[in-house]
Amino acid sequence: MLSAALPTTGAFVREHLRAPLTLALLVAIPTFFVLIFASVLGDFAKALGGTLMSRSATAISAGWAAAFLAGTLAFFQVSSSRGADRRLSAAGLGPWRVASARIAASLAIGTAVSAVAFGTLWLRSGIGHPLHAAVAILSFAVIYIGLGALIGAFVKGALEGSLLVLLLFSLDAFTSPEMTSSGAFAWTPTRSAAELLIAAGGGQASPAADWLGMAVVAVGALSVALAAFWTAARTRS
């Protein structure tokens, strides 16, 4: 299975990295988020009665950059290749192996995106707990791989799907920890990862509950992504 999955994964990764605009955005979006979006997020937090400080906003923006890019690319992994993936699956590779290769490709892209976001954050403000921050940023990417793939499996239109990813992202970002004074959005998919990233940016450790919460959501997101990629590659009813 692995011998078939590796070349397939490699091909799926190349498929995305051969788009020059995608490569440019992999650098531009983290830079934009950490340098500009962070201050916007801080201003919004003040307006909404939140307590998000400038340093925390910068840290969490790196997570949002990884999330946005990974989610959008995961959506397009499903959306733009649905027909070809199903043909490959029917030719003998099967939906599970196609889905596994798609997951592996999404994770590879998500890791690259997270590395760029982490590097940008490091250069911008430094990181108190680099390892914690790296894990948290990667978790943002993994969680959005799940959301992007899920939307891709059920929404066929590229415009509708990417708008839906953007809508979810916006809701998530503007209701993240320390953004509002109310507890109306006590739980969002990235809640634990955000808590952890804010703490890591400020050089503080996080409680075990945040690590556990983040791990549970990330594993759940991977399961959702696998199911979504499988759904896209299987026999349609």
Place this chain on the structure above:
Amino acid sequence: MLVAMTKREPGTTAGNPYPTGVRATDVVAPPAGESVGMTFDAQTASPIHPPATRSPAVLRVSGVRKSFHRGIWPRRRTIAVLNGASLEVHEGELVGLVGENGSGKSTLMQIVVGLLKRDAGEVDRPARIGYCPQTPMLWDKLTVDEHFDLFAHAYGLDQEAASGSVDALFSELDFARYRGYRIEELSGGTRQKLNLALSLMHEPELLLLDEPYSGFDWETYLRFWEMSERRRDAGMGILIVSHLLAERERLDRMYEIRDGRVGGC
């Protein structure tokens, strides 16, 4: 109504598979409601039973039904496309499938391949099949060679077998110079050549071709039929969706799907 309109009988020639004086285009379909499980004589439209010496079937489709559910309430609609489709393709046969736009030809092909689930009915087909979809299902950013690599893995071909097969197909279809090109850089006709070649690279027992020549120039179009006939003569069963009357003379038998209602042969 799915109707078997013609068939090649003993005593016919390879060039004209029909009895002397009879052409495929002369054949008339039997009236609607004719019984399932029969083929029909070209001149009398009376049933002909398959000869005892007929080669084994590589594809048996019987009583396949398929409906699509579209839209959301209150505009939810159910569209019945296939209503009991039955057909057979035998080893060494080149069989046509014709019908109006939207009659369910591509749906039937996709059900046989396994891309679509059927609501009812049976499909008995070999594991090694080739499928050339109507619209090329390819990855825009990958090269021609990368497509062959991916499908070689899917078909379970080793490198030597895949390489030999791919080289032969490049030669047959004359597009080796594009092997390093990405799909987005290819013309429609060259994409279609790759689309066809991917369905042939593992020498399937059953080949399903859904209008495989759209975008081909005349020379490639003729080459396509030569390729198909060679494979038919080597024992491959081929089912091809076709629209052109001129092609009917190239086929051993032909089925027609009418009015979205399906009978069988």
